[in-house]
Amino acid sequence: MTDENQFSRVQWTDDQPHESDDDGPDGLPLRLRGCGLSAKDLELLTLAARALGAVRVEEVEGESWLNLHFADGSTIWNWNPLLHGDDTFNLAADLDIDVLHSTVYREAQAVGPMQRVSSAPWGDDKKAATRRAVTRAAAEIGKAMA
8 A cells, every 4th residue: 555545355245246345436447246147148159169178168157258167177267259359269170260450351361171161350449350261160060079
């Protein structure tokens, strides 16, 4: 604690978003808990996790990631290739997914072995589109495994 930065405790009640205990009116911007995953993204990520061989997918309430559990007892923590580029890269490498960028259509394209092309428009974020295209391609592989 310094003269310029006074910290105070926060009362944690209910199951509502709360201010971080180091934020305040004269400090950093307020930070709220995550809103969790949408049902659509949860389904997409669950199918992609199946393609990796996950036997159980653990959703963490209020967070934007999953924990993946495998038959050999290993776990991948805090996994979300829609948000984390390293998860996306590993997903593409593990599942032999090819990634392309179409400047004509301004979209990211990804395709797994013997799968149709999955695409996502760039919009304002080419990297987010690439993460989504790869995750969609992995989900297609997961669907085919069912």
